[in-house]
Amino acid sequence: MNDLLTLFKRKLNTQAPTSPDNRPTIARPLGKMEYSAWIFDQASPFNIGAAVDIHGNVTEDTLAQVLRWCQIRYPMLRSILRQEHQKLYFACYEPAEAPVIPIEMCSSTEENRDRIATEELRRPFDGYHELMIRVKLVRFSEDYCSVFVTFQHLIGDGFSHANLLVDIVNLLGTVSSGDSLPSPEPLPFPPMLEDGMASRFKGIKGLLQLVSCQSKVMGQLNQLGDMPAPLRNDADVPFAERRPIVETFTFNAAETASLIAYAKQEQVTLYALLIAITMDVIHPLLAESPKQKDTTERVITMPMPINLRPFLSIPKNDFGLFSSTVDVVRKLTDKKNIPEMAKDIRREIKSAMKKDSPRLFVMPTVAAIMDWKLFFPKGSKGVDRAARFIVSMAKYSSTSLTFLNLTRMSTKTGNFTVTNARGYVAPSILGTALFSAVLFKDLLNIHLSYNEKQFSGEDAALLKHRFKTTALAVAQGSNTMAQSKP
Template sequence: MTRPETDLRARLARLTPQQRAALKARLAPPPEEELPLSPAQFGIWLFEQLQPGSTAYHNPAAVRLRGRLDADAVREALWYEAGRHEALRCRVVENDEGLPVHAPVDGDAVDFTVTEVPGADEAALLRAVTASARRPFDLERGPLWRAALIRAAPDDHVLVVTFHHLISDGWTLGLFLREFLAAYGALSAGRTPALPPLPASYADAVRAVRTPAARRAESLRHWKEVLAGAPTAIALPGRRPSDGIGRQGGSVVFTLDAAETAGLRAACRARGISLFSGVTALFLDWLRRHTGQNDLVVTTAVADRRAPETQQTIGCFLNTVPVRVRLPEEGDRDALLGRTGAAVADAVAHADVPFGEICAAVGQASRGEDAISNVMVLHANVDDDEQRAAGLRLTRYPVPLIASKHDLGLLITPGRDRIRCELEYREGVLAEDHLADVVRALSAAAAAAGAPDV
């Protein structure tokens, strides 16, 4: 006669990832207290209240999958991730006091669609990817992420996963894709995924990044000193205040080749700075030449993943910080790289003050997304190199710009031997010749960075 507990274990072992996720959500104890949004999340939520249906805070990633694909295993791997990460089962609602808080999704935690683009039509494939990335989220209903599998041919698919920034950051994209591929590999081979358990709950991770009041006050004093007398905007060459520039924009993608990347990487290593700082330095030098400004402030996003509870947790654990660089005389490559590297390191070290508090402290809270600066530089946490997993060949599929949150932005994605750069801009901020020039200038500067000083 079968013992009841043995029979129960056997029945649990037969559950699909979708069924396990539903069971886990149903059996989870109710939270002891409401989980409010972090300051960064609150700023995003407030923007959504002012511009409902906006796509400005969509966070998409897409990969092209070539080879024999098991669509059922894809679906089960997505459900496995939903059961593993509480943020993927969250929505945002207002409590009795009208404040936004996390709440569990009432219905399915996975929004997954499968569509087909016949005839290997690349233009139609791009439109399908873009449409999925742009579809608005309902914050109160949830879920705040979705996935679409688009079939171009029997052995050619694109998987596009779109998160709302309320539950994700740049770190999330890389983490999710790594875990998804591990889960898919197991499920497509008929095995149960065996990823290590998460070190903490989502609520614990959110609470772990709250900075003590004394430390926040210290960092806030630091930011007041750093930004004293700083310019409030970069006068981009094509920007005219009377243009009535909106949020529509475009992007230009270019790649620093192997030789250019190797030269810049060597120059950064010799000066003890990050590759991100090196590319930022070259970008600031281009801005200086075209604006005449030697004192420049840009913003960047820093993932606050210092607490162990956050390392393997999907969620929005980021903050925006200013980077102020007083540029040296033109041609002083060593000082350019050194000053930029020091400024980036300083910004990261004082990233524990919510950006809204920094803006308020320097009198720029009313400027919205362009507070402190109208130019942003970002580091992408997605592998840009080709990968192989579970019999598939994976390459990144570029998702077109959805909406531009700033006048100008540079997204930097380092690979093994190349650096992918995407220049994002609002309509009217740069003329066509400026767009072409920034590509030429950064490529030439990267190549020159590794050359001996003369």
């Protein structure tokens, strides 16, 4: 897959540091998706995280034993980066020689949970000299703690994270019961997932870049919460309809450097800047509501990613992403009462904005809309289920569908009880679902074919042209969104 983010591929002016340790063996070059994650990391830490709340006395030694087991089994957890001949490679340690996964210990209160997660997401990884994963054990009381796991996005995705959490919880339960851990069988280094979006629908084995398929994993995940599972391979959805066709836009080194410089000037992440451009481009084509906004002088006004407010705002404090989401829902459902549902989402968004928290509620809504057929079968009840589900995600998930079914759980493992799990995503990754879709060759058809409505090919061509034109205008220092036609 010509991954959408490879459009920002460039040669950096600075050489990557060379690791003084020759022990790790080069495994393979970075794939396009992985390289893209590394590029975005140059502008802002491109991390994802998760936390699980555990009732019971989790000791540092026990956690270290469990993490070592995971590290022996999963090669990405013992890998660093190497640069040779202007190419980036994964270099993997042998299990016995790998540095241990760092564990930080601290005490705090539950009210600080999201602040801690935010701090962990903002801390960068030096992938050349250290592992790209870290763990923090935060004690709320003697027998109640939260385990935070953070890693650089290029070594795994959200599904990897969710399954790693399941492994950690199960292994902690085994140790707490006085049983010995089974001998971990080291897995081979994972291959490149060039066709990443397509592979997400080829079965669970294609999903996991970090963690291998275990027959019981998805069953465990689906049982942990009362929400629907993140992915459903409905029989009425042919594979061809679920596989996006991607068109790549390539910016040269100078253009990419200008985009990064502009993002830093505006105090936004590169990803946030590009999402803002994306929303500016796509909104006029999707919005047909009475609240459609004049976009002739749209500007990027995103000076506050540090407190994780929504990554796109426009004059008068209207949220472009929110408006576009509601417009798409209206189109997909033909229902006029969507604004009532949208009010709930807006209230949740405003609530999230009031604190320094990574718990934004916008992207799950967008993701649910875009994966419409994966979540809901055909039929008259599908629309009502969708409306309830979208509101539920807005209230209970933490920026990502990946962790939706780990939320509000209660499960027993050994002498421990797990009462909650959350997925966290860095502000530089917010908007993955929408930005991943904007370069689909048939983007608008993908959106609206679910309701048998399709934009014309001319509209799709206009969308692509507007994205390229607008991004280049921003790269050249203009803060006015381009509105020209091809």
